[in-house]
Amino acid sequence: MRIIVVDNYKEMSKKAAAMIASQIILKPNSVLGLATGDTPLGMYKELIEMYDMKQIDFREVKSFNLDEYYGLEKENSQSYHHYMIKNFFSNINIDKEKINIPNGKAKNIKKECENYDKKISDSGNIDIQVLGIGVNGHIGFNEPSVDFKAGTHLVELDEKTIKSNSRFFNSIEDVPTKAISMGIKTIMNSKKIVLLANGKGKADAIFKTVKGKICPEVPASVLQFHNDVTIILDKEAAGKLES
Numbered sequence: 213m214r215i216i217v218v219d220n221y222k223e224m225s226k227k228a229a230a231m232i233a234s235q236i237i238l239k240p241n242s243v244l245g246l247a248t249g250d251t252p253l254g255m256y257k258e259l260i261e262m263y264d265m266k267q268i269d270f271r272e273v274k275s276f277n278l279d280e281y282y283g284l285e286k287e288n289s290q291s292y293h294h295y296m297i298k299n300f301f302s303n304i305n306i307d308k309e310k311i312n313i314p315n316g317k318a319k320n321i322k323k324e325c326e327n328y329d330k331k332i333s334d335s336g337n338i339d340i341q342v343l344g345i346g347v348n349g350h351i352g353f354n355e356p357s358v359d360f361k362a363g364t365h366l367v368e369l370d371e372k373t374i375k376s377n378s379r380f381f382n383s384i385e386d387v388p389t390k391a392i393s394m395g396i397k398t399i400m401n402s403k404k405i406v407l408l409a410n411g412k413g414k415a416d417a418i419f420k421t422v423k424g425k426i427c428p429e430v431p432a433s434v435l436q437f438h439n440d441v442t443i444i445l446d447k448e449a450a451g452k453l454e455s
């Protein structure tokens with residue numbers, strides 16, 4: 213694991229965007245694995261700026277998002293489809309046909325999940341996967357007690373995740389209790405992984421991910437087994453690493 217500690221959120225976002233940009237410059241038809249949540253918002257802004265300045269071109273890029281809430285329409289303002297279009301895709305020249313996000317309303321969820329993994333492997337696997345991390349150590353929506361061998365699947369959201377994500381909804385009752393998520397196996401097949409974390413609230417999860425035992429109770433700890441992981445942290449998220 214390569215750990216990069218920077219001063220603040222802006223620097224974290226710039227470094228992450230630089231990694232994505234260099235991936236696209238070196239391989240214009242790269243396959244990107246993308247994440248939602250608060251953490252990558254700054255990175256998306258930086259990438260949009262680079263696109264506006266004609267430093268990168270997304271025309272040939274293909275993308276796969278990590279997850280989507282189960283039961284939400286794409287058009288719902290809380291869906292990850294909506295988030296991605298609003299915060300990234302509508303601002304760059306990615307081909308709509310090359311965007312992939314799990315369909316939370318799919319009639320046959322098992323098939324939806326199998327097809328999602330197949331599409332990823334048929335694309336030659338993800339070149340670079342961006343990850344945030346939950347306060348409980350989740351990656352994607354792979355919650356504690358995860359099965360490390362699972363591919364994309366339907367997950368029950370952890371209580372902590374529902375509580376944390378309720379900030380985006382009118383009330384906690386509105387937060388979906390299930391989601392479709394790439395599994396750990398899907399994520400681990402990515403050629404490169406970049407995990408971002410900022411703020412004190414993530415310090416414990418980062419400590420356990422980097423220095424703790426590899427165990428299903430801390431899903432991100434499995435990344436210790438991957439041979440190309442870069443973790444970019446602000447000082448607060450890195451706060452427990454030096455003790």
Ligand code: PGA
Nearest residue numbers: 249250251252344345346
């Ligand atoms: P956040 O979520 O970026 O909104 O903190 C990260 C996650 O839960 O994976």
